[in-house]
Amino acid sequence: MTVGHLLPVCLWRIVLTLLAWGWVAWALAQPITVIDDRGRTVTLPAPPQRVVSILPSLTETVCELQQCHRLVGVDRYSNWPAAIATLPRVGGGIDPNIESIVALRPDVVLVAVSSRGSERLEALGVKVVALEPKTHADVQRVMGKVAQVLGLPPQQAQRIWRQIDAAVSAAAQSLPPEVRRLRVYFEVNRAPYAAGASSFIGETLARLGAQNIVPAELGPFPKLNPEFVVRANPDVILVSERNFPDLTERPGWGRIRAVREGRLCVFPNEQADTIIRPGPRLAEGARLLADCLRKHAQP
Structure with missing residues (x-):
């Protein structure tokens, strides 16, 4: 007969609960070592309880992992x-407020690889983890890395990614089927900078079946000569409200056919x-793009 049979059911449940809490306490006491996107090894003495994020996609990832309560400061652009x-705002990636960040006493600061200030923060003894998702695969990988930094089981990030990927599909x-005939142009900035086929937006458009007029060899977000777009003559133009003024x-x-026929999606x-x-709202973004393409799929 096992110990389980000797103990009353209610007492056995208490024992299991205590064991589970003991495991959690043990896990929370363990150091965490991660290799960030700079290739640097960062070791944290324990899962961080005070986190600063200065990249919106990383802020959203922390929250999607149900750990918003650990954030003590974010960049000015994080709004979801x-x-x-x-939460206190600590500047942006190109102009982080180092003094404000240090004053928040973070256990770790999450930044983009391209963010400035990382070396200064590290010189001041602040732990910095640089992660920069650029593709769908990166979104999956970075979600796993953030979970690792936070001391969460990898299955939590894997489950969220499976849901995102399934929703995009x-x-x-x-x-x-008519969507596959659409040639589209997505403008991310008025310079104009475009979302090329190799960007994560380009990957989403490809999964939705649309044809991107900006080929992968031009890079993820190339600055274009406006005449390039005129010559490419896209069927549909996708642009944000902030970048739309004077576009036409x-x-x-x-x-351009898209302008001439009013085939514009202004988000x-x-x-x-x-x-x-x-970040974790990749599937929601795919649904918004799909709604646009569906509207203009008919000739």
Whole structure:
């Protein structure tokens, strides 16, 4: 007869609960070592309880992992979810407020590889982990890395990614075959900078079946000569509300089919933020793009 049979059921449940809490306490006491996207090895003495994020996609990832409560500061551009609205703002990736960050006494600061200030923070004794998702595969990988930094089981990140990936596939399957004939141009900035085929936005458009007029060899987000877009003559133009003013008035753009026929998707800024951030709202961004393509799929 096992010990389990000797103990009353209620007492056995208490024992199991205590064992589980003991495991959690043990896990929380263990050091964490990660290799970030700079190739640097970062060791934390224990899972961080005070986290600063200065990249919106990383902020959103922390919250998607149900750890918003660990955030003590975020960058000025992080605006989702609503739970972070009252957190202190510590500048942006190119102009982080080092003094404000240090004053928050973070256990770790999450930054993009391209962020400035990492070396200064590290010189001041602050742990910095640099992670920068650029593709769908990166979104999956970075979610796993953030979970690792936070001391969470890898299965938690894996489960979230499976849900995201399945939702992107569902968005693609919801579209009519006519979408595959659409040649599209996605403008991310008025310079103009475009979302090329090799960007995560380009990957989403490809999964939805659309043809990107900006080839992969130009890079993920190339700056284009406006005449390039005129010559490419896209069927549909996708742009944020903040970047839309005067777009149709650019020299020669009146000849573009998308402009001539009003085949434009102008996303409110909140929706545009969802689409242009390579993070856990990737599936929501795919649904927004799918709605646009569906609207203009008919000849």
